Amino acid sequence: MIGELSKKQIIDLMEQQVIGRLGCHAEDETYIVPINYVYRDNAIYAHSGEGKKLTMMRQNPKVCFQVDDIIDTFNWKSALVWGVFEELSGTERQQVMQSLIHRIMPLTNKPSEAPSHAIDQNKLDNLIVYRIRISEGSGRFESHESEQ
Structure with a gap:
């Protein structure tokens, strides 16, 4: 059965996951990149070092974000x-x-090695922390169980 996720199911999915894909568009270019995130209060919270996605989001702050559980x-x-x-x-x-x-x-295998700049205390001050205020969304599922 293929169906639509309810608003509650979308929120549950967003809260359960930790990696999603951010899509941004500026100057006739679309860019999609995986990010670590936290969902809370109808918003996606994340961080980034300076780079392409921040440059693009500053030019055009309208973005999309996709998350799944496969x-x-x-x-x-x-x-x-x-x-x-x-x-x-x-x-x-x-x-x-x-x-x-x-x-x-x-979720890290070796926390003492700080595998991500999200955890590297020496780089925290240089990170840009941002929010994506969600305005709309939709979700789909496929399942062979009687109830999703």
């Missing part, structure tokens, strides 16, 4: 949301950085 070819969930990028600063930036660290650290 068990196999015929058993999956996927959600796509649209929203607006905004950079964070001050206390809010610090709180989001802590949320990201607490969410990502338990």
Whole structure:
């Protein structure tokens, strides 16, 4: 059975996952990149070093974000949301950085090696922390169970 995810199912999927794909578009170029994130209060929170995605989102803050849970070819969930990028600063930036660290650290195999700049304390001050305020979304699933 193929069907649509309810708003609650989309939120549950966004809360359960930690990696999604961010899509941005500027100057006739579309760019899609995987990111670590935290979902809360109808927004995606993430971080980045300076680079292509930040340059593009600053030029055009309208973005999309996709996340999924794929068990196999015929058993999956996927959600796509649209929203607006905004950079964070001050206390809010610090709180989001802590949320990201607490969410990502338990998932690393060797936390002491700091495999991601999200966890590398020496690089935290150079990171841009941002939010994507979600304005709309949709989701689909495929399952052979009687209830999704």
